[in-house]
Amino acid sequence: MADVTPTPIDGDTLLRQRTVRVLQTGFRIAVGFLAIGLVLSAIQREALPHEFGSPDEVVQDVFDGSPVGFLGLGIATIILTPLAATIAIAVTFVQFGDRRYALISGAVIVVLLISLSLSVL
């Protein structure tokens, strides 16, 4: 019987795989929202608008089934994907017991959140 024991994956490979998975997932979700928005826009024969509403309006538009809501959600998802990848990296370092890089990744997340709040406020 063939040996089916999987080859052990080293930490760096796992780190890369997880980061790829988060980036891909974020991208796919964003593309999904954008596709829904474009299809709805075609069905409702509605031209694409020239701007999105505020984050609150985008959420309301999604519940109303408006194309612009889904398009806005798609763009917001892609913007937040690098932040999600950084969180996944920090979690992986914690799991590996790599305290130094867990702290460094945590610091990156904090600085990103500060810059996001400064820029949006």
Next chain:
Amino acid sequence: MDIWNIVGIGVAAVFAATFGSMLGLGGGVFLVPLLTLFLGVDPHIAVGASAVCVVTNSVVGSTVHLRSGFPNIRLSMLLQVTTAIGAIAGALVALRVSANAINLVLGLVLLYSAASMLRQRRLEPVPLRPDEPDPHGLHGSYRDPASRRTIEYVPRNVGVGMGMSGGAGVLSGMLGIGGGAIQVPLMNLLMKVPVKAAAGTSAFMVGMTAVATAAVFYADGQIDPQVVIPAMIGVFLGSQAGSQVTRRVQTHRLVLVFVIVIAYLGISMVLKAFGISFGRD
């Protein structure tokens, strides 16, 4: 907006993303002038679309680069701490410093980097000694399909690199750029990171740096779906192509393309400092 404009935006984005992803840049430095000069897009809308495209390019390009093993994630986290802090500081002090002085300094830095990289483009990666110290745990390795060799390296001058990366972040924050044009030469020349690893690491970092900029434009209503949607489709195609080219192209050729691009940017910045612009603003 007619169909040809939409197609034009998509094609411009393919071009910008291909070169951006190949060289570890966001691609905004190509996209903004193309949109404003050739497609008549309002500069504010072009910059907003560019910010979203830089993030998209980073997300898509990094996926391909990470599979090739080029980016050094630990190094990207370490440099991102000071880059991000620098970017906040840069954005906060941007109004207090003369824009011409910043453009002149950045232009000269880019021209110096271009000259240094051109001089060293045929140098082999610094060979790794068996007893090479790695106090920061930053050892990296990747298989280079172009040379069919496994390249191993340990970044050097890490403290100075972090400090200068903070400076690059300040310039990024002041000028609203992703910073790849500064980070790649910094990693390659000062930290002795092989150019493909530097480009892959930088491609991952520019996405994080551009998040805040993209969010500002989003919250400010400066993201036009009629521009950004075709641009994102173009970025998706171009980014994949650029990352694949990086895998296959010989390093010295990649460096040559990079040198041409940053020399162009450097000259543009210096001219802009003296009031001569190509119309980006």
